[in-house]
Amino acid sequence: MLSCRWIGVLVPRTLFLFLVAASAFGQLTPAQKKANLDSFDTVWRTVRDRHPDAKLNGLDWTAIYDSARPRISNASSMEEVRGVLREMLYKLGASHYAIIPSERYDTPAIGSPAAAVPTVNKTKSVAAASPTEPQPPEPPAPRSKGTDASEPEGKIIRFANLPELRLHFEARKLPSGIGYIRFNEFLDPVSIMPKVETAVRDFAKSPGVIIDLRGNPGGIGIMAMGIAGFFIADEGKQLGTMTMRDATLKFVVFPRPETYDGPLAVLVDGGSASTAEIFAQGMQDLGRARVLGTLTAGAALPSDIVRLPNGDRFQYAQASYTSVKGRVLEGNGVVPDEEVRDGAVGLTAGRDLVIEAAENWIAGRRK
Amino acid sequence: MLSRQLKIGLLVVANSAIAWCSGAVLPRPAQVLDRYVQATGGSAAWHSIKSERVEIEGRDLESSRTILKASLTTARNGNSIHQIQNPQEASEGVFNGVAWAWTKLAGPRIKHGEERTQAIRSSRMLEEADWKSLYPKSTVDGAEHVNGKFCYRVSFLPSAERRMEWFDIETGLLVRRSYIEPTGDGEIAVSQTVEAWTWNDGLMQPSSMLVERGDQLYRVLVLATTYNENTKADSYRLPQAVETYLASERAGKALPSADEIIERHIFASGGAAAFETLKSQRISGNLDYLASGMRAHTETWSTTGGRYYQSVELPGLGKQEEGSDGSIAWERSPTLGPRAKPKSTLSGLGVTIDAAEVAAWRLLVSEVRTEALEKIDGRECHRVRIVARDGKQISMRWYQKSNGLLYRTSMPLATAMGSIPAVLTYEAYREVAGIKWPVVIRVAASGQELLFRADEVALNDPIDKTVFELPEEIRRLAANRTSGEETSTP
Numbered sequence A: 001m002l003s004c005r006w007i008g009v010l011v012p013r014t015l016f017l018f019l020v021a022a023s024a025f026g027q028l029t030p031a032q033k034k035a036n037l038d039s040f041d042t043v044w045r046t047v048r049d050r051h052p053d054a055k056l057n058g059l060d061w062t063a064i065y066d067s068a069r070p071r072i073s074n075a076s077s078m079e080e081v082r083g084v085l086r087e088m089l090y091k092l093g094a095s096h097y098a099i100i101p102s103e104r105y106d107t108p109a110i111g112s113p114a115a116a117v118p119t120v121n122k123t124k125s126v127a128a129a130s131p132t133e134p135q136p137p138e139p140p141a142p143r144s145k146g147t148d149a150s151e152p153e154g155k156i157i158r159f160a161n162l163p164e165l166r167l168h169f170e171a172r173k174l175p176s177g178i179g180y181i182r183f184n185e186f187l188d189p190v191s192i193m194p195k196v197e198t199a200v201r202d203f204a205k206s207p208g209v210i211i212d213l214r215g216n217p218g219g220i221g222i223m224a225m226g227i228a229g230f231f232i233a234d235e236g237k238q239l240g241t242m243t244m245r246d247a248t249l250k251f252v253v254f255p256r257p258e259t260y261d262g263p264l265a266v267l268v269d270g271g272s273a274s275t276a277e278i279f280a281q282g283m284q285d286l287g288r289a290r291v292l293g294t295l296t297a298g299a300a301l302p303s304d305i306v307r308l309p310n311g312d313r314f315q316y317a318q319a320s321y322t323s324v325k326g327r328v329l330e331g332n333g334v335v336p337d338e339e340v341r342d343g344a345v346g347l348t349a350g351r352d353l354v355i356e357a358a359e360n361w362i363a364g365r366r367k
Numbered sequence B: 001m002l003s004r005q006l007k008i009g010l011l012v013v014a015n016s017a018i019a020w021c022s023g024a025v026l027p028r029p030a031q032v033l034d035r036y037v038q039a040t041g042g043s044a045a046w047h048s049i050k051s052e053r054v055e056i057e058g059r060d061l062e063s064s065r066t067i068l069k070a071s072l073t074t075a076r077n078g079n080s081i082h083q084i085q086n087p088q089e090a091s092e093g094v095f096n097g098v099a100w101a102w103t104k105l106a107g108p109r110i111k112h113g114e115e116r117t118q119a120i121r122s123s124r125m126l127e128e129a130d131w132k133s134l135y136p137k138s139t140v141d142g143a144e145h146v147n148g149k150f151c152y153r154v155s156f157l158p159s160a161e162r163r164m165e166w167f168d169i170e171t172g173l174l175v176r177r178s179y180i181e182p183t184g185d186g187e188i189a190v191s192q193t194v195e196a197w198t199w200n201d202g203l204m205q206p207s208s209m210l211v212e213r214g215d216q217l218y219r220v221l222v223l224a225t226t227y228n229e230n231t232k233a234d235s236y237r238l239p240q241a242v243e244t245y246l247a248s249e250r251a252g253k254a255l256p257s258a259d260e261i262i263e264r265h266i267f268a269s270g271g272a273a274a275f276e277t278l279k280s281q282r283i284s285g286n287l288d289y290l291a292s293g294m295r296a297h298t299e300t301w302s303t304t305g306g307r308y309y310q311s312v313e314l315p316g317l318g319k320q321e322e323g324s325d326g327s328i329a330w331e332r333s334p335t336l337g338p339r340a341k342p343k344s345t346l347s348g349l350g351v352t353i354d355a356a357e358v359a360a361w362r363l364l365v366s367e368v369r370t371e372a373l374e375k376i377d378g379r380e381c382h383r384v385r386i387v388a389r390d391g392k393q394i395s396m397r398w399y400q401k402s403n404g405l406l407y408r409t410s411m412p413l414a415t416a417m418g419s420i421p422a423v424l425t426y427e428a429y430r431e432v433a434g435i436k437w438p439v440v441i442r443v444a445a446s447g448q449e450l451l452f453r454a455d456e457v458a459l460n461d462p463i464d465k466t467v468f469e470l471p472e473e474i475r476r477l478a479a480n481r482t483s484g485e486e487t488s489t490p
Helices: A005-018 A030-050 A061-074 A078-090 A102-106 A189-202 A222-228 A275-285 A344-349 A353-366 B002-015 B029-039 B043-048 B113-122 B127-134 B240-250 B258-269 B272-276 B354-359 B472-488
Strands: A098-100 A155-157 A165-167 A169-173 A179-183 A209-212 A238-243 A248-252 A264-268 A290-293 A303-307 A313-317 A320-322 B051-060 B066-075 B080-086 B090-095 B098-103 B107-110 B139-146 B149-155 B164-168 B174-183 B186-200 B203-213 B216-227 B280-289 B294-303 B307-314 B318-325 B329-333 B337-340 B365-376 B379-388 B394-400 B406-415 B418-432 B435-445 B448-459
Touching: A030 A061, A030 A078, A030 A313, A061 A078, A078 A098, A098 A102, A169 A189, A179 A189, A189 A222, A209 A353, A222 A238, A222 A248, A222 A275, A238 A275, A248 B418, A264 A275, A264 A353, A275 A290, A290 A353, B029 B043, B029 B127, B029 B139, B029 B149, B029 B164, B043 B127, B066 B216, B090 B113, B098 B113, B098 B240, B107 B240, B107 B258, B107 B365, B139 B164, B149 B174, B186 B216, B258 B272, B258 B354, B258 B365, B258 B379, B258 B394, B258 B435, B272 B354, B329 B472, B337 B472, B365 B394, B379 B406, B418 B448
Parallel strands: A179 A209, A209 A264, A264 A290
Antiparallel strands: A098 A313, A155 A165, A169 A179, A238 A248, A238 A320, A303 A313, B051 B066, B051 B216, B066 B080, B080 B090, B090 B098, B098 B107, B139 B149, B149 B164, B164 B174, B174 B186, B186 B203, B203 B216, B280 B294, B280 B448, B294 B307, B307 B318, B318 B329, B329 B337, B365 B379, B379 B394, B394 B406, B406 B418, B418 B435, B435 B448
């Protein structure tokens, strides 16, 4: 009764490393037309089989198939094909569904998420992904003011089916002595995690630590667990659960050998999505961090990105996320403990009001 | 196996001090057997018994541990039903010529051929009184010392089971009985030496016997005997599960038992003996994540004693490692860091090597059932449902009808985050060290598809012990954990 237990150990340990909670965005030959139809079938079937809600938000998915497939068949350009697919996905009313054009993989990395964030925050003007246009990437927050461990140019990375991305990381001590960590994607753990570890060690005697996730669209989901492990010393904690069609998994936190136990502030804004939201909400629920800034994107569905037969990539959600205290982030976002808007005052004065608010909170904790 | 059992059988005979001298006059069988019946109550008493129910218990000689507990009911007409509580919940019997067995582990089956013959023979009660009709060609072969008593040795003939009995020349009582018992995979020598007697309703029967069965030596105690209680045929009727199975079999629709399918799989994969000699395994290969286009290189080492090490090198995600030195299990990765796992995760590490599970599969499951014959990817496969020992984890396995090899497994995979259902399909096997080893495995889990291809499978090659040594940071973590556990204990 050979069970191949070794592979049973191997597979689950790596399976969810690929789950990204990152946000996204002439004439056709007969072969292209066939590839487009195959791609349509793949997209339609994947949604039917993997959408976390088996009822597909009440949609008649078969009727949608019947109406949309002929349009793919008659489409005369790739943009038209993508438009039909996006329109179909838009009806789901959920984030983390995107068609990423194959050309995007041939262009150089941009400074922020290459795949734009389709968000569905019900309370904000930012709506679900446009059915016809790929979402433009949000500009990176221009907040780096000199760092001890920064990479101004960023590191170009390519991971799985994501387009090329430029990864920035900075860790420095603010004049107040408070440690400050910021990175623009939850990606490339091989380089990011040792930097976080070094920073946490350097900040061991700091009065507090700030993790700035503003503009961070997420990335590899379990990196939220990994980073939380630097700030939580007790075993058995979790950042929430993700529910798939056939399983429910917990974002378990594994404490690191050395953890930082002082005050922790997490900064967020409308550009904070997915893994960034899971981290912020999870730490807030555990009472481990104070979240400052503005309401987050409300786009927190663990997802996967697959290559379609026509060369485009398809991002689809395959799980829903619920925090430890039962909060569903999709469409709702993380509500900061302290809302701070970095408005005109801050920008014109060259100040970062959100960081200042975090510093004030940390200073208050010391008294 | 067979030769060893025969040796044991011969040993039983050889150990009896042979005292027979040629030239002495031996009695006729009737003089020995009729005297025995007379000494134990007489022919009329023996024949007045229409049924008997015996409660027996087998105990290990050294620890007095109960290794057998059963209630055996037998009727004069040849029907029988045995209810067994130990070593596993089971029943077996004979009803109107149908020999059957049921186990909680493997469900019902019908005995055929030599196994059926043996079952029917075992259902005879008090048969020494009927030796003239059952064994008319019996012979007295000699006289010899057995268990300190001078005995006549009687061969019961004709008998396929090569049965012999020794009777005390002084008292006429049975001293020892020996026979060769056919089993599923050969024969096994059995001897029963009577240690004590008891009278019950005018009949004297053994109340304690020393039993040597193959390598096992244990004592059987008769706790209670009841006569003529179950004389109606209904008392011996087939259990419902057996009756249903028999009807399927007679209709040509019965599926082979799960037990039979799994044993065939073991045989087809190289045989239990090949797996039993397995001491180490080293597997290297690539794991392709088909949808994402990622490829991971993997290395796995394991050996006896729960020592284990596995690494997976993933582009962009770094090296994921997991291992155990036999006492501390651990894992580390760039994303989640190092972790010494809780001691509870060590349970089961004693069978880290897959192959060790093969020969000992019955120890790892509480139930197996054949559910269907169905086509998987164009292959006819028997679907077998397996419930793990804990009674919770349920998996399905599909064994190919054509060659007995495992084709697919559906099972929950445990992760630190929770359990996920997965389907593993064994697409190709390679013969290594006499064992057919799966080298191409397709995995479907949570909507993702992965393909493992082994470059190298080495079995029983020497493995450098340093492979299993704990990394220094794990050693420190484990030490902290241990001291933490100690200090937190009130």
